[in-house]
Amino acid sequence: MKLINRKPSRRLTVFLGLLPFAALLATYLIASDMRLAVNPSDKLLPSFQTMADTMTRMAFEPDKRNGDYLLWTDTAASLYRLSAGLAISAVLALVIGLAMGVLPFARAFFAQFTAAFSLIPPITVLPILFITLGLGEAAKIGLIIVGTTPAMIRTLAQSALNIPRELVIKAETLGASSWQITTRLYLPHILPNLVAALRLGLVPAWIFLISAEAIASTEGLGYRIFLVRRYMAMDLILPYVAWITLLAFVLDRLLLALSKRAFSWSHLEGDSL
Amino acid sequence: MSKQPKLSVRDLFKEYDGAPVLERVNIDVAEGAFCTIVGASGCGKSTFLRMLLSQEQPSRGEILLDGSPLPEEPTPDRGIVFQRYSVFPHLTVWQNLILAREFEQAPLTGRLFGPARKRARDDIGELLERIGLTQAADRYPAQLSGGMQQRLAIAQALVKRPKILLLDEPFGALDPGIRNDMHALLLGLWRELSMTVFMVTHDINEAFKLGTRLLVFDKVRHDPQAPEAYGATITYDLPVDKSDRQKKELAETLMHDRPDTA
Numbered sequence: 001m002k003l004i005n006r007k008p009s010r011r012l013t014v015f016l017g018l019l020p021f022a023a024l025l026a027t028y029l030i031a032s033d034m035r036l037a038v039n040p041s042d043k044l045l046p047s048f049q050t051m052a053d054t055m056t057r058m059a060f061e062p063d064k065r066n067g068d069y070l071l072w073t074d075t076a077a078s079l080y081r082l083s084a085g086l087a088i089s090a091v092l093a094l095v096i097g098l099a100m101g102v103l104p105f106a107r108a109f110f111a112q113f114t115a116a117f118s119l120i121p122p123i124t125v126l127p128i129l130f131i132t133l134g135l136g137e138a139a140k141i142g143l144i145i146v147g148t149t150p151a152m153i154r155t156l157a158q159s160a161l162n163i164p165r166e167l168v169i170k171a172e173t174l175g176a177s178s179w180q181i182t183t184r185l186y187l188p189h190i191l192p193n194l195v196a197a198l199r200l201g202l203v204p205a206w207i208f209l210i211s212a213e214a215i216a217s218t219e220g221l222g223y224r225i226f227l228v229r230r231y232m233a234m235d236l237i238l239p240y241v242a243w244i245t246l247l248a249f250v251l252d253r254l255l256l257a258l259s260k261r262a263f264s265w266s267h268l269e270g271d272s273l
Numbered sequence: 274m275s276k277q278p279k280l281s282v283r284d285l286f287k288e289y290d291g292a293p294v295l296e297r298v299n300i301d302v303a304e305g306a307f308c309t310i311v312g313a314s315g316c317g318k319s320t321f322l323r324m325l326l327s328q329e330q331p332s333r334g335e336i337l338l339d340g341s342p343l344p345e346e347p348t349p350d351r352g353i354v355f356q357r358y359s360v361f362p363h364l365t366v367w368q369n370l371i372l373a374r375e376f377e378q379a380p381l382t383g384r385l386f387g388p389a390r391k392r393a394r395d396d397i398g399e400l401l402e403r404i405g406l407t408q409a410a411d412r413y414p415a416q417l418s419g420g421m422q423q424r425l426a427i428a429q430a431l432v433k434r435p436k437i438l439l440l441d442e443p444f445g446a447l448d449p450g451i452r453n454d455m456h457a458l459l460l461g462l463w464r465e466l467s468m469t470v471f472m473v474t475h476d477i478n479e480a481f482k483l484g485t486r487l488l489v490f491d492k493v494r495h496d497p498q499a500p501e502a503y504g505a506t507i508t509y510d511l512p513v514d515k516s517d518r519q520k521k522e523l524a525e526t527l528m529h530d531r532p533d534t535a
Contacts, residue, residue, distance in 0.1 A: 166358035169328055172347040174373040175433060180383035184372070188363045265363045268415040 046235040054235040070224065071243075078221040079247070081137060082209050085144025086198060089205075092145070093152035094194055100153070101160020101190070102182050110153075118150030122208055130216060140212040147208040148201040152194075159193035160186050192266040195259040199252050206248055277340055279304040279469045280325070280437065285334035286504070287320055293504030294320050298334070300488070300507060304436075307463055307470045309484030309513075311477055316490045316505040318473045322441050325471060326353055338437070349373075352435035356442045359426035360414045366425055367410040370397045373432040404428045404458065420451040424458065431462060438463075440472040444479070452476075456483060487511045 008016060032045040046054075058071040096114070099106035125146050129139040163186065171181045213222030221244050225237045260267050278301035285298040294317040302308060310318045323329045324336060327347050336343045338350070347353070360369050371393040375385050385393055401407045404424040406417075414422050423443055430438060440459075444452045460483060463470055474480050480487055489509035496502045 164358035165328075166355045167361060169326065169347050170353060170355075170359060170361075170429075171372075171376075173326075173349055173351060173353050173430070173433070173435070174376055175349040176376045176383070177380065180376050180380070184375075184383040185361065263363075265413045265415065268413060 043232045043234055046238070050235045051239050054233075055239045058236070068219075073219050074221045074224050075243075075247070077217075077219045078209060078213065078244075081140050081213075081220070082144065082205055084137075085141045085209070086148065086201060086205055088141070089145050089149040089152055089201065090194060090198055092149050093156050093197065094190075097153045097156025098160060098182065098186060098190060100157035101163075102178070102186050107157070111157075114150050114153050114157075118154065120146070122147035122204075123211060126212060126215065135216040140209065140217070143208045143212045144205050148205050151204075152197045152201055155197040155200075156190050156193055159190045163189050188263075192259055192263040195255050195263075199255045202248055202251055202255075206244065210244075276303065278302055279306070279339065281337045283335050283337065285321075285324070285336065286332045287317065287324065287329070288332045288504070292501050295490075295506065296504035297506050300510065302469060302471075302486075304469055305467050307483060307485045308472070308488055309480035309486070310471060310473045310488045310490060311475070311480050312490030312505065316492070318490045319441055321490070322439050322471060322473050325437070326351055326439055349433040350435055351437045351439060352430035352433065354423070354426045354430050354438070354440045354443045356445045359443075360422060360429060362414050365411050365413055366406050366417070367394055367397060367401065369414070369425060369429050370400060370432060372429070400428055400432075418451075419447050420455065423447065423455060427455075427459065427462070431466065434466065436468065438468045438470045440470065442473055442475060445475060452479070459483065481513055484513050487513050 028045065029048070032047055035042045035045050036047060055071065059069060062068065063070050096106075096110055100110050100114075101107075122143060126139070126143050129142045129146070133139040133142055167185060168181060171185050176184070209220075210222030210225075213220035214226040217223040221240060225240045228236050281301045282298050285295060286293065287295040298321065310321065312318045320329065324331055325343075327343050327345060330345065353359075361372065364372065371385070371390070374393050374396075375383055378389065379385055398407070401410055404427070406421060406425060406428075409417060409421060414425065417425065426443070444455050447455065456479070462468075472480075472483065487509070488507050489511075490505045491508040492503055492505045493508060494503040
């Protein structure tokens with residue numbers, strides 16, 4: 001049989017999926033052991049034991065200075081900023097994207113502006129946000145909004161435009177008003193795309209969040225790893241990166257599960273990642 | 274005929290960016306007629322149907338429905354069945370069928386709730402039975418076969434009791450056996466609801482079997498140096514007498530023996 005037609009069994013699929021993770025861990029373990037054998041106080045590739053100890057301290061021992069359990073306060077602060085930013089982005093993108101997709105007048109009004117706005121490198125806006133909004137939460141949430149909204153608007157407007165014209169006409173012949181066509185045809189069609197856009201937006205959202213926290217913050221996952229960078233505390237940075245990755249992965253899967261549950265009709269055809 | 278025609282088309286022209294597609298189309302259609310429209314690909318028969326639907330506007334000329342010009346946008350007095358994308362993929366079969374009622378009774382939300390929704394669902398029971406989709410009422414269109422989807426599309430188009438039903442190659446993607454069932458369903462509904470029907474088809478047998486009047490679209494003028502120079506018009510307008518095989522053969526000849534139709 002040709003290679004393109006061969007499929008791994010279910011068990012082999014799981015095994016193959018885990019293999020790269022295992023390979024990465026094994027490589028790290030060997031490299032770390034080799035360095036620590038030469039210099040037991042090496043900071044660059046700490047052992048898993050050291051990292052576990054550090055994380056246990058971060059998670060379960062109160063900080064000496066302010067009594068916080070740092071891992072959880074950092075996580076809560078970052079997740080709050082991330083979700084607030086993405087929620088506001090989603091609402092803005094839904095309203096503007098829907099208007100652009102449905103109404104030619106709104107399209108004429110917004111299209112050029114969002115196209116131009118989306119080309120602003122968001123990080124360059126960060127100083128402006130810090131100056132105008134101060135160093136508090138608003139600037140960090142603002143950066144996520146600036147960074148993710150334009151792309152989401154364009155995705156949603158395009159997905160509204162992709163609805164077959166036949167369906168819109170059919171709705172008209174069934175006596176629907178513009179408002180009814182918007183709420184009962186366009187909205188249900190672009191909501192699955194909103195979730196898809198959110199999943200794609202998670203990546204830039206994390207980047208902007210960590211950047212903003214790195215520059216001006218007193219707590220947060222990004223703040224912590226940039227804070228301990230000066231002590232070369234890899235035993236904290238590496239687990240934090242893994243933790244951030246895990247959070248991003250879980251959020252992505254949750255959004256996918258939500259989409260499959262709420263919009264089962266849109267998952268009836270084809271494979272999806 | 275003293276009675277006013279249901280629909281009359283007067284000196285209709287349609288061009289896209291200066292290229293004529295249809296020219297000098299004139300026709301009067303009596304109420305209750307079943308007009309089948311045939312012609313080579315790209316001869317403007319679907320364009321003609323889209324203008325009857327107000328999906329597109331004529332470049333010149335006018336279309337009168339009961340003596341007054343057509344509205345500028347699609348309205349419930351003209352139902353439509355497309356070959357594809359005719360039903361709403363995000364709604365189940367019964368939700369597709371109560372949608373028109375929801376639009377009518379709930380201007381703001383476009384949705385019925387509770388007892389009103391229950392009543393709407395109960396009221397379509399007979400219709401579901403008629404199109405053989407009672408068992409499939411809770412399925413989404415993607416879970417239906419092509420024939421079931423088109424039965425649903427026809428039923429949905431008839432919910433508003435349109436005076437005119439437009440069909441754009443509705444059975445083009447279906448198997449021959451299923452087509453026959455669809456023909457029976459369509460003819461039954463047409464007689465029952467006394468609608469005027471316009472149906473575009475590629476299938477000449479289907480055109481003769483279903484229609485009471487056959488319209489052939491073709492180009493009358495042809496410039497070999499500039500094939501796009503002239504538009505098509507109605508070249509043959511045949512009342513269909515089902516027993517008359519000659520007409521069918523004639524039309525088949527007309528359709529297939531022209532050098533410019535591939």
